[in-house]
Every structure is written in structure tokens, then in C-alpha cells.
Amino acid sequence: MNNLQEKITAIFPTADQIPDAYQIQPVHQKEYLVGGEMRQWTGKTQDVYSPVYIKGADGKFESKYIGSFPITDTAEAMEALDAAVKAFDSGRGEWPTMSVTERITCMENFVKKMLAKKTEIVNLLMFEIGKSLADSIKEFDRTVEYIYDTIDCLKDIDRASSRFKIEQGIIGQIRRSPFGVVLCMGPFNYPLNETYTTLIPAILMGNTILFKPPKHGTLLHYPMLQAFKECFPKGVVNTIYGRGANVVPPIMQSGKINILTLIGSSKVANDLKKMHPKLNRLRAVLGLDAKNAGIVLKNADVELAVKECILGSLSFNGQRCTAIKIIWVHRSIAKKFLNRFTEELEKLKFGMPWEAGVNLTPLPEPNKPAYLTECIEDAKANGAEVINEGGGTVVNSFFYPAVLYPVNNKMKVYEEEQFGPLIPVVPFDDVEEPIQYLIDSSHGQQVSIFGTNSHQIANLIDPLVNQVSRVNINAQCQRGPDTFPFTGRKDSAEGTLSVEDALRAFSIRTVVATKETADNKQIFNEIVEDHSSHFLSTKYIF
Numbered sequence: 001m002n003n004l005q006e007k008i009t010a011i012f013p014t015a016d017q018i019p020d021a022y023q024i025q026p027v028h029q030k031e032y033l034v035g036g037e038m039r040q041w042t043g044k045t046q047d048v049y050s051p052v053y054i055k056g057a058d059g060k061f062e063s064k065y066i067g068s069f070p071i072t073d074t075a076e077a078m079e080a081l082d083a084a085v086k087a088f089d090s091g092r093g094e095w096p097t098m099s100v101t102e103r104i105t106c107m108e109n110f111v112k113k114m115l116a117k118k119t120e121i122v123n124l125l126m127f128e129i130g131k132s133l134a135d136s137i138k139e140f141d142r143t144v145e146y147i148y149d150t151i152d153c154l155k156d157i158d159r160a161s162s163r164f165k166i167e168q169g170i171i172g173q174i175r176r177s178p179f180g181v182v183l184c185m186g187p188f189n190y191p192l193n194e195t196y197t198t199l200i201p202a203i204l205m206g207n208t209i210l211f212k213p214p215k216h217g218t219l220l221h222y223p224m225l226q227a228f229k230e231c232f233p234k235g236v237v238n239t240i241y242g243r244g245a246n247v248v249p250p251i252m253q254s255g256k257i258n259i260l261t262l263i264g265s266s267k268v269a270n271d272l273k274k275m276h277p278k279l280n281r282l283r284a285v286l287g288l289d290a291k292n293a294g295i296v297l298k299n300a301d302v303e304l305a306v307k308e309c310i311l312g313s314l315s316f317n318g319q320r321c322t323a324i325k326i327i328w329v330h331r332s333i334a335k336k337f338l339n340r341f342t343e344e345l346e347k348l349k350f351g352m353p354w355e356a357g358v359n360l361t362p363l364p365e366p367n368k369p370a371y372l373t374e375c376i377e378d379a380k381a382n383g384a385e386v387i388n389e390g391g392g393t394v395v396n397s398f399f400y401p402a403v404l405y406p407v408n409n410k411m412k413v414y415e416e417e418q419f420g421p422l423i424p425v426v427p428f429d430d431v432e433e434p435i436q437y438l439i440d441s442s443h444g445q446q447v448s449i450f451g452t453n454s455h456q457i458a459n460l461i462d463p464l465v466n467q468v469s470r471v472n473i474n475a476q477c478q479r480g481p482d483t484f485p486f487t488g489r490k491d492s493a494e495g496t497l498s499v500e501d502a503l504r505a506f507s508i509r510t511v512v513a514t515k516e517t518a519d520n521k522q523i524f525n526e527i528v529e530d531h532s533s534h535f536l537s538t539k540y541i542f
């Protein structure tokens with residue numbers, strides 16, 4: 001065992017080395033929620049093991065068992081679908097016809113219950129997906145803030161829709177109405193936050209939901225199951241579990257899903273969409289694969305570029321859709337950049353998720369270290385080297401980051417999204433090379449450009465922003481602030497998310513209109529008075 005292997009091996013604790021505050025008890029989930037009923041599952045369950053390995057008395061390591069959840073099957077999935085369809089009731093259900101004010105009250109109640117579960121959810125985030133304590137807390141807090149921002153934004157939308165327009169002799173009220181039944185599936189890397197960035201606006205807009213938690217990151221949703229039952233009318237939120245291949249296709253093939261929302265792979269999204277018998281009636285809100293590039297220009301501030309590229313490529317071990325997944329560096333500064341990059345990489349602290357200041361943690365996907373190793377072998381066979389000491393060392397679920405240089409287009413890592421701590425670096429002579437790379441790529445989410453010549457950067461912005469959906473200047477790629485539009489071009493996304501865009505994505509603009517006559521004005525006044533609970537501010541219009 002070499003020095004680095006020994007150091008990595010030492011990060012895995014014995015059972016009693018886990019601090020008391022983070023000694024979680026296994027979560028044995030038996031319940032699933034359908035039609036407002038908490039049903040008991042007596043069938044097979046899926047055991048869940050943590051990426052945190054524990055050293056036993058015999059010196060051997062074992063992945064920590066943290067609980068189990070129901071492997072519900074097709075029948076239960078179809079019951080959940082029927083419950084969501086029934087609750088929507090072609091737009092006549094209690095939830096889609098409820099006033100915005102009342103819906104917001106339900107959601108505020110839900111957030112209160114969520115806040116009470118913070119410790120439980122944060123601990124599960126650490127143990128289920130290996131996210132550091134600091135990042136798990138950030139994920140929880142960001143989600144709560146997102147819900148409050150969404151509520152505020154909905155109030156604004158509703159206020160605007162309670163104002164009547166008169167144009168060309170027509171009085172009209174433009175509303176935002178729910179779309180129908182939503183199938184919602186989130187990712188493992190932000191299992192709470194990114195799931196809720198679609199789930200919450202979908203609920204708030206009056207839709208009814210089928211919710212399948214991510215495979216890695218199911219248990220952390222359990223603490224909120226009862227809250228979904230208590231805070232919303234029957235059938236508004238229905239849960240499905242088990243093997244995606246068994247439960248999702250029949251739901252899509254039923255033709256009863258109105259919105260498919262998935263944060264995951266473009267292949268899965270395309271396969272699922274094709275299953276829907278009436279594609280023209282399906283809306284998709286998708287966050288998919290990305291291969292964001294860092295472009296370090298000849299005149300870049302190398303220190304700044306290194307700092308941002310380290311953050312961009314290695315925060316949460318590179319398991320972010322917004323991570324920088326390939327770095328293009330001008331050949332004249334490549335050596336300097338790589339020396340400083342590897343020096344900074346070596347300073348990163350690796351350890352268990354609960355340790356203060358930890359940057360690199362174990363990976364939750366059991367097959368990921370083998371996949372990343374395969375990418376390294378492929379890159380080596382095609383002329384690249386791992387240039388940092390110990391890069392690619394694997395111990396249990398931990399993979400030490402590897403920097404590959406010089407990467408070329410024959411290698412898997414050139415175009416494939418590695419979604420892990422592997423940093424391919426490509427030298428370039430002419431900035432047209434990375435631009436052409438972005439043009440040829442099937443991905444189109446973000447790019448980070450590093451340089452000090454504002455004239456040159458200004459000239460690059462248009463070509464770049466016409467390839468990707470966000471250009472970051474001298475800064476890493478990222479989704480936030482959550483009020484900014486978040487999307488991608490080509491195979492990277494469909495639809496746009498952010499607080500306001502998400503509310504739009506899960507609703508449709510509708511119009512209530514009449515001709516402008518004295519009688520009709522009177523009728524509209526009466527309608528508004530009658531339905532005043534549907535409006536936050538307007539009582540009388542004329």
C-alpha cells in the first residue's frame with residue numbers, strides 16, 4: 001500500500017469513531033403514499049448502503065447499512081397514477097380549483113414541517129450520498145429559500161393575473177392555470193434541492209403529482225412523507241418506488257402524464273418521452289447531460305483560473321451537472337496552469353462527510369470508481385497521462401481525483417460526461433479550437449472563460465452564448481442564484497428552470513374574456529366578488 005492509499009484508507013472510521021451527533025439509525029421505510037393514504041408495504045424492500053465504509057474489528061471494510069425502502073411494483077405505480085388523475089379530475093379537483101392563497105397556506109405549512117426535520121434530512125444526505133455536512137446544510141437551506149422565493153413569485157403572478165386588461169373592445173383576465181398530472185423524478189446529486197425545484201412549483205401551480213425519489217437519495221425523502229399527506233388534499237402527491245424499468249414505462253404508456261420532469265440522463269428522458277402515446281400532449285421539463293468547458297486564455301489570471309477550475313471541477317467530487325468537465329488551456333500557459341492546479345488539488349482535504357473543511361468525500365454510485373478507472377485507461381491508451389501524484393487511486397468508495405493531460409478527441413473523456421473527480425485538460429493554440437468543440441458537442445449547458453482582455457472576451461460572448469445557455473466570465477459554472485434562468489441547449493435540457501421559469505413551466509397561460517359592455521363589466525365585477533378568494537388583491541375592477 002502506498003502513502004496515499006494508506007492516507008485514504010485511514011479516513012474510513014470504525015463504527016464508534018462516527019461522532020455521536022451523526023450516529024444515524026437505519027431508516028426502515030415501509031410506507032408509501034397514494035391517494036392521501038399512507039399504505040403499508042409488505043413486499044420486497046431495497047436495502048440501502050452508504051458510501052461511508054466502516055472498518056470492522058477484523059480490519060475489513062463494509063459499506064454501512066442505512067435502511068431500506070419498498071420496491072413497489074407496476075400495480076402500485078398504476079394506483080398512484082390513478083390517484084393523481086382522480087385528484088386532478090380533469091381540472092375540477094379540489095387542488096386545481098383551490099385559490100392561490102389557500103394553496104400557498106398549504107405550502108407554508110409544509111415548509112414549517114420541513115424545518116422541523118432539518119437534522120434528520122441533513123444526516124441522511126451525508127450518509128446516503130456522501131455529501132459533506134456543510135454542503136448538505138447548504139442544500140437544505142437553499143431548498144427552503146427556494147420554496148419561499150417561489151411562494152413570493154406566485155403571489156406576484158397572481159396579483160398580475162387579477163388585473164383585467166381591456167384591448168380592442170375585449171375585457172380579459174390572463175391567468176396561469178395548472179397543466180395536469182406531473183411525473184417528477186430528481187437526481188442523486190441534489191436529491192432534495194433539485195427534486196424540489198420541480199416538485200414544489202408543480203404542486204403550487206395546482207397540478208397533481210407522481211413522485212419517484214432518486215435511486216441514491218430515496219431515504220432522505222422519507223421524513224417528509226407524512227407532511228405531504230397532512231399538508232395537501234388527497235392525491236395531490238403520490239409516491240412510487242422500486243425499479244424504474246418496471247414502474248415508469250407503464251405510467252408513460254398510459255398517456256395520462258401531462259408533464260414529465262426529470263433531472264438525469266438525456267437517453268432516459270428520450271426513451272420515456274417516446275413511450276407516451278400522445279407526444280403532442282406531453283410537456284417535458286428536463287435537466288440533462290452536460291459537458292461544461294473551462295477555457296483558459298493566454299492572458300488569463302492563472303491564479304484565479306486555477307481557483308475557479310478547482311471549485312468548478314471538484315465541488316461535490318465533480319458530481320454536479322454544472323461542473324467544469326473539461327478544461328481547455330492555451331498551450332503557452334498550460335504548464336504553469338497545471339502545476340498550480342495540481343498543487344491546489346493536493347491541498348484539498350479528503351475525509352468523511354461530517355468532518356470540518358472536507359472537500360473530497362466517498363462516491364455514492366458503486367460502479368463509478370470502476371467507470372472512472374476505465375476512462376483513465378482509455379485516455380492513457382490514447383496518449384494522455386495522469387499528471388498528479390496518486391490520481392485515480394481507489395479505496396472502497398473513494399476515488400482520488402485524476403488530472404489527465406494532454407486530452408484529445410480520441411478519448412472517451414473528451415465528449416462523455418464523466419460526472420466525477422476526473423479532470424481532462426486539452427491544450428489549444430487558437431481559441432477557435434474550444435469554440436469549435438462547443439459547436440460540435442451534443443451538450444450545451446455552460447462555459448467558463450478566463451481572461452484579462454475585456455475586448456477579446458466581449459468578442460467571444462456572442463459565439464459562446466449561442467452554443468450554451470450561460471457564459472461565466474472569470475468564474476466557475478454554476479446554477480445559482482436560483483432566480484436566474486437555468487437551462488441548456490441541444491441535449492442538455494428542455495424547458496427552463498428558476499423560481500419564475502419553473503412556475504411558468506408547470507402552468508399554462510389561460511384567458512377569461514368578454515366583450516366590453518356595461519352589462520359584461522357588471523358580470524365581471526360579480527364574478528370577481530364571487531371568486532374573491534381566487535385573487536390576492538383585486539376586489540372590484542370597474
Ligand SMILES: O=C[C@H](O)COP(=O)(O)O
Nearest residue numbers: 189320321322478479480
Ligand atoms: O447538478 C446540477 C445542479 O443544478 C448544479 O447546481 P449548482 O451549480 O448550484 O451546484
